[in-house]
Amino acid sequence: MNKAARTPWYFLTPNLVIFGVFTFLPIVINFYYAFTGGVQLYPQDRPYVGWDNMATLLDCKNYWDVSTCRKDLFWRAVWNTAYFSVLQVVLMILFSLITALVLNRKIIGRGFWRGVFFYPVLLSPVVVSLIWKWILQRDGLLNAIVVAIGGEPVLWLGEPEWAFFWVTFVSIWSQMGFYTLILLSGLQAIPADLYEAAQMDRASPWRTLWRITLPLLMPNMIVVGVLGAIRAVQTFDNVFVLTGGGPGSATMFVVQYIYQTAFQEQIRLYGIAAAGSLLLALALIVLTLLQLRVTKAESAGERAK
Amino acid sequence: MKLVSYLTATRGRSRLHWTDWLTYAYLCVGLFLMFGPVLWLVASSFKTEAALSEFPPTLLPYGQKSVMVPGEEKPKPVFRVKLPDGTMKELPEIRRIGLMATYVDPAKPEEPIRVNIKDRQPVREFRLATENYSDLMRKLDFGKYLWNSVFITIVATVITLLFNSMAAFALSKYQFRGRSGVFLFIIATLMVPPAIVLVPNFLVVTELGLLNSLWAVIWPAVATPTGVFMLRQYMLTIPDELLEAARMDHASEWQIYWRIMLPLSAPALAVLAIFSIMWRWNDFLWPLIVLSKAEKFTLQLALNAFQGDLITQWNYLLAMTVITLLPVTVVFAFLQKHITQGIASAGVK
Structure with missing residues (x-):
């Protein structure tokens, strides 16, 4: 190679x-871990076990009932993650959409209001969790309000259903602004003459929303949905600090399971954790392909019109 | 009246429609929900430990009033005392033995008054417990955590800007075999979230001898595909003629990069710098794995460790949380427009 070509x-x-060192090499090593057993970190000390790790994780008599699974905690985490992802993404699209529609109206100080909803996005997950932990603790602000209006104090993070609700709520609270921003830029890209034409035809605001705004915003909503799902599946920081996966395993998610299996237990099962990572990666690949597929179908549909 | 009519005037229509009221109601609820919790945190961080354990909590920080008494070294707490003659008076308490407490009237210091403690009420006043903050520096290794966080954030951001802009320069301004391959390779790493390579990356870091070193957080983070992509898109818009002119003047390729490309890419570099600072300052899972010694903790790790303690010292924890969110808040207040525009255009966070 000459000098110019090397530059x-x-x-x-x-x-x-x-x-290479921190992304591609680790992907290769991850497979190695997934197919070797033992508790040693160094690859040369690990015996080959083939599909054993995978089989251990996937060993279930009935996948709907986690207690029949050999690694019941893993399946608990899988179901929690799935349930959480669906709930969180649906609610987040809904609230982001409403907020974006509101911000897109003729309002005074739009920049300020946009900033209001965006601010929590910048806070670190640890800070966000501590803010809410302080409000939700037994002698916290929320219980003070509940008592003031005549209710009984509730252990918001100590009861499984409430803990799950608050984990979902806090993650929507902290991420909503980001998705609102994407939807808002989508709304602003809709040509104004469409709305003028609708006004000429005396279309009601509802009809305008259903027939113009939402269909034209669909591509953005799909992007938001997939981005949100990819992030929801990997949720860790928020929940780890807020509930630590508890009470019991009520808010245990897959990434926390991987973290605990590999780094927190007395016996560190790196192989199981690596196998779990591969399954998580598989889920992410499926989500990404889904996104490509849907966006393709969407643009094909556009052209057909 | 003028103000009201100004506020309720809208473009096009003369008066506010009911949907406008609904809009502003929604926005105000949003304002309350988004900022309220943060303000509550800040207000709480100025309360004393005793005030924090009160239920129901007060809205603003109150502490017991205390005054200096002649002849005493420390300030004494003030109580509202029912005197033997039946009158009420606010007096500093000198000491308390069993059920009896001794008070002194600053006007008549030579006559101490003894009163049963059931006849007294603490006097409270608005007081900021700034000791929550000053104690952080003295009692806890807060300075160390802050330094670790600042070091990681600044060093990683500088290296990120350098490495990513170099790669972006090569990918946008040179024609060479394998260019699209390299570009695809870099974009593909976008699909590999750190969460799925935790175990092997831990091995890599261990083998490199970086465990419990701040560089274990810095090195894996500096080659961001997002940064390369963003900078490349920006550099494509810089005309090639500028580079050609510089080559005519016998500038070296490095000089072209350093003297021409970098200054011209300043807006894109600024956006990436903001992102990088946010990413590194807020990092949690990866530092949690590679930094296990307390003296290497970042602020985020220290916060997590404190809140996990058996007895959470909320007064310090809250103060520390406020300090941790302060830089991000200040950056946001000044650069709100740039950040939101940058995110809207790059579509990443």
Whole structure:
């Protein structure tokens, strides 16, 4: 190679080395861990076990009943994650959409209001969790309000259903602004003459919303849904600090299961954790393909019109 | 009246429609829900430990009033005391033995008054417990955690800007074999979230001898695909003629990158810098795995460790949380427009 042809590679090297060492090499090693057993960290000390790790994780008599599974905690985490992801994404799209529609109206100080909803997005998950933990604790603000209006104090993070509700609520609270922003830019890209035409035809606001705004916003909503789902499946920080996965295993999610199996237990089962990571990666790949598929179908539909 | 009519005037229509009222009602509820919890945290962080354990909590920080008494070293707490003659008076308490407490009137210091403690009420006043903050520095290793966080954030951001802009420069301004391959390779790493390579990355970091070193957090984070992508898109818009002119003047390729490309990419670099600062300052899961020694904790790890303690010292924890959210809040207050625009255009967080 002559000097001129080598130049771009000089500029690329630092980035590629880091990607290689901390992204691609780990992917390869992850497979190695997933197919070897034992509690040793160093690869040369680990015996080959084939599909055993995978089989252990997937060993279930009835997948709907986690107590029949060999790794019941893993399946509990899987179901919690699935339930949480669906609930969180649906509610988040709903609230982001309402907020974006409101922000898109003629209002005074739009920049300020947009900032209000966006601010929590920037806070660290740990800070967000501590803010809410302080409000939700037994002698906290929320219980003070409940008592003031004549109710009984509730252990918001100590009862499984409430803990799950608050985990979902806090994650929507902290991320909603980001998705609102995406939907808002989608709303602003809708051509104004469509609305003028609708006004000429005396279409009611509802009809305008259903027949113009929502269909044209669909691509953005799909992006929001998939991005939200990809993040929801990987939820960890918020929940770990807020509930630690508890009470019991009521808010245990898959990433926390992987973390605990590999780094928190006395016996560190790296193989099981790596196998769990591969299953999580599989779920993420499916979600990404789904996104590509849907966006393709969407643009094909656009052209057909 | 003028103000009201100004506020209720709208473009196009003369008066507010009921849907406008609904809109502002929604926005105000949003304001309350989004900022309320943060304000509550800040207000609580100025309460004393005793005030924090009260239920129901007071809205603003109150503490017991205390005054200096001549002849005493420390300030003494003030109580509302029912005197033997039946009158009420606010007096500082000198000491208390069993059920009897001794008070002194600053006007007549030579006559101490002894009163049963059931005849007294603490006097409270608005007081900011700033000791929550100052104690952080003295009693806890707060300075160390803050330094660790600042070090990781600044160093990682500088390296991120350097490495990513170099790669973006190569990918946008050179024609070479394998260019699209490299580009795809980098974009593909977007699909690999850190959560799924935790175990092998732990091995890599251990093998490199970086465990419990701040560099274990910095190195894996500096080659962001998002950054390369964003900068490349921006650099594509910079005209090639500028580079050609510089080459005519015998500038080296490095000089072209350093003297021409970097200054011209400043807006995109600024957006990436803001992102990088946010990412690194808020990082949690990966530092949690590779930094296990307390002296290497970042602020986020320290917060997590404190709240997990058996007895949570909320007064310090709240103060520390406020300090942790302060930089992000200040950056946001000044750069709100740029951040929201940057995120809207890049579609990433």
